[in-house]
Amino acid sequence: MKKYMICCGLIVFLILNGKDLISQPQTIFPDQMFQSHQLDSEGKDVVWLKNGTAFCTYNGDLFMFVWTEENGNSHDQGLLAKRYYPYVYSYMNGDFQPYLVNGSNKLVFGYLHEDDWYLYHPDLGHEYDLNLIGKAFAFVYNDRLWFWSYIQNPIRTQWFIECWAQLSVDGTSWDCRINETFDAPPVSYKVGAVQAGEALKTFVWNTQSNTFSVEEFRYDNQAQWISYHSKYGISLPGNMFGSVINYRDANNNDCYVYSTYIPPAMGFISFESPVAGWYSEPFFSVPPGVMTLIQGSIRGNRSGETVHPEDGNRFTVFSLSGAENSDKSYSLFADEWFIPPDTAARPQYVRTSQVVLPAACPPQQIDKGQDLRSATLMVPWDFTKEVAGIDGLKQQVCAFYPDKKGHIYGAFFQSDNWRPVPNSSVTSMDLANDELYGKEIRSLWTLVGITDGAPPCSINWPVWTSLHTPEVEPTELKFKTENISKTEVVSTYEDSYSLGFKIETKEEEVMSMDESFKYSKAFENKETSSSTVKTSLTTNFGLNEESQELGCRIWSVPQIRRISYQVYPWYDSLHPVINSLQYQFRTTGIFTYVENIEISEFPYLIDEPNAADLAGWKPDHRTAMYYSVLENDLSPLGPVSWSHPNSGPVFSFSEVTTTTTSVTDKNSYEYDLSMGVRLPEVFDLGASMNDEVSYSTENTYETEFGTELEISLSNLISKQDGINLSYYDFGIYWFKPNEGDWWYLDSLDGQKPWYIAYMVGTVHSRIVLLSPGPGSTLRVMEMLFRWKAEEGELGDYSFFISTDPHVGPATILYESYCGDQTAISLEDFTAEPGKTYYWAVRGMAPNGEAAWSESRPFILNAADEATQAVPIKAEIYPNPATGSEIYLTYEIKEEGTVYREILDIKGQVLLQTKQSCRSAGVHSEILDLQGLTPGVYLLVIRADTGRVVKKLVVGN
């Protein structure tokens, strides 16, 4: 009778709770299977050793800890000692990769003995197996990843070692510590842990009383470690601990769900909630051999679910059957539960499903019996398109188990979906507000170029604007620089899927003042793609006051988009889970951005761009820049000058065109940023952390500079037009980034842009090139260059030969200081026949300002190639000449006519003699100086086969 009543009561209980005990469980297929293979660096299989393998989700990453045997060195007694270490792995690209910290993924416990670490004393002299007490487990506490394990010394059985490991917040180091006790046998040991607010609750199994209890710890920020706080009992049924999760109810109360069991007979699900209370329910699936539970659904990839518009918080209980199957495996089951939003309501059971596993991947017993673990993982969808309902992050729930040989298998299930919040995506340009969003985004911009803005001019603007109304044909000073930069950017970038999170939000808005955007390396699933961006920048400067006050910077900006995500239950695309938000950053390309900068700022530093004397544009004001010009022998692209009398139109036009030039620049960013992944607030898993980020972009800029400059001046009648200056001259300088040591580069945080700058000149003198003429084809003996200064005094001449019309540090082939001389004969420059060279001269005015000549091309006669190898040797004695005669000795290689010329420093021929049919060989002559006045002269000896020029000084 008694038994009958019990059975009836059980049946009534089951009926009232709606659980279907009679029907068979449904089936479910994992969305993905994982099978371990060679993982460690030595090519050995990593195996699930006893109960020493633990899994944990940390910031969206899936971590695995595996106790692994390692053969140690011989110790005192000459025998090999096995040693064991937990190795750490993280899941990436479908496999577990070693999680390296300081180059190693090994956790080292124990103590140092003779420069080697031992967990046990090395003098034991035996080979021994790892003897684990209970199960190793991992958890997250205080934004850190932790690992715990308990070991008994197999020889000295009274010796127990509790191993703790903590990963630092910045992920750069593991802190591994041990607690040793010498009591035998162990009375209690830890079986699990969970963060409860500020506390760490560890669950302890007492082997004497056969009960569970709780030991609480707090985190000591000074010691960077936990400290014991308190201990108390807890009423959990069963004698084996599965796992624990915590969640927050609608009122943000911390609640807990536990799985415990008595293998292979019974399982229990227990709940702890401040509102709903504490209670346990028997586990109504197949009697379990081992249990574990994890938050998240397993139905994300399945249709046909009933709709629960108000609940979205599910957890899953995984279990292995207690009874072995007839193929030497155990069956894996998944029980689904959901948590109603009503704080007083208890979690509800949904269904049981048997998980179909590959026949070759059976769950089996390992040395200590069955083991089963669970964790979650976040994986991105395809982000190439932001399409509502499809784009987002997949959350996966994973169940891991071993086979008899310790192979590790994982069944992955797609869980809930993270989908973009409509209209929430913002671009990197929107995020460029440093005050609001910090500087991280802007620091990824590359400064490609700087221009001084509108060319300098000095105009009385009120007069100008009063005279030149729109109805009147304007008198304008037009500086038009076309195609000043046409940058083709070929960029190859690693497209990192990254997660960010909101560090602090003062309100529940998407954006707040405290928001920062961080990158994570949660995913190594990178793709490399390239795109070519061509932009053409044309800056036309109007003749108005405002155009004088702004320069522009040209940036290459990675186009980054931030997309906000919320989690949606797999069955409901309309109701996101409350308190869930994630950010995802996506690099979609590179574009060019022009930024206007006040001309008074660096590097312009021009306080009065419209001053009457244009002081800000002059070399003596922009001294640092001018010093770089002189030091690096940088010539202007072309001089622009204009002189204006009091009446009549004056027009001066200068057109400078240059061939295109390429500048290649490569940038890569290694960025250390904070990261964080916060899973829904309902399940308090996420925490902010620091992590390393690898965002690398390789950009090749092919920049074309077409410096076509057009200047026109028309209809200027008188000074009353508003133009202040009667004479005006300025040069356009181009500071190429890799060709000189420019003063501004050190000030731009490592950025190396090009810079087109204007400098107003005050030197009225100009240098006129005399000979050779433009485009001359010269013979070797005709390499004599002459020039003169006009309209003023110049001296300290420097002579340059360049490969480019624009003489600059990268193009200069030959440079010679000439002092006050206005001619030079090249004795030590070897020109390549047939190739076009450019020569130019720079002179210095008394005020220290430079004046440049134009650059003029010349070509060495190709026929002279043969003769270049046969120079004429000559000697003069005495030199300086003290009388009216000098002795000249010279040698010619071949018979021919020999000319002897004496030139002054201006290149004017003073004396010339000729001797025909001179035979090959050495000849000595007396040369009459015919009353040359004291000074410096050039003696030129030329023959059919060559020429030589000697400096001759005639003394008093």
Place this chain on the structure above:
Amino acid sequence: MKELMIFLTGLAFAVNVCAQNNYQEEQPFKEKFLLELNYSFLDADLKLLTMTKHSLWDGQDFGTLELDQDEIDSLNSFVDYKDLLHGLSLAAGMVLLDKPGNKWYIEGHLTIGLTRREYTVINNKSKTTDLIINSENISPWYGIGFNFRYHFDAKWGLALSPHTVYSFGTTKAIDDNLNPVVEFMDETRKNTFDLSYTWVNLLASFAHKKFTIMAGPGFYLCYSRNEYNIVRTQQEDGQTYEDTVISTLKSGTFINGSIQFDWRFNDHFLFSAGAGLSNDISATARIVYFL
């Protein structure tokens, strides 16, 4: 007690009656060829020899898992593997030796027929029947057998009967509780088997008129190989998931006690029935037509 006394009395009477007849060498039958209609039954408890499992899921090869000897022994300790065979066959043979004055009789025949097989796996730990495979189609059955007899006298003799039969087939009638059907997936399951059954009976025979009774030990071996293949296909994307389990088994015991009863009721027809008893049960019934 009463019934036993009646049986023993009757048996004594029959033996006495038979013993009173002197052995007279009977004339051998003239018929040399024979045709036989045969029904065989076998209910064998097998032992697992090997089991391998291979999985190819969505292009990912999970390799082949082979159970080691410890695992095999463990399975044999709590799992029953049963093979139930029903075979109906025709045999053709001839009398190879049956000469007057020769105490030897040799007969040989070839068998061809059909069999129906049911293979069952029972897990005694979980008390579940994990697998039942029925050959829904009748599978072919081939065999060869001999009968060797030596007559000590007209009554007593010794018989040696080696036989072997071989059957094979493929079936999709599978009831699998270990690998349940998965929702939203199409699947095909098939089991391909090979089976051979060889037995040698060493029987002492006693003949009286048209009847012969034989009894003695029988030695036998039943060997089977099953290849069980499951292919599942996702309805949504067409991805396939394939599992193959290959197991080989053999009979758990090799000796039984055999009895056989022959009734040659005229020159042309013989009826024979026999059974082997041990952990396994076998039975045979046949009608032979001599010509």
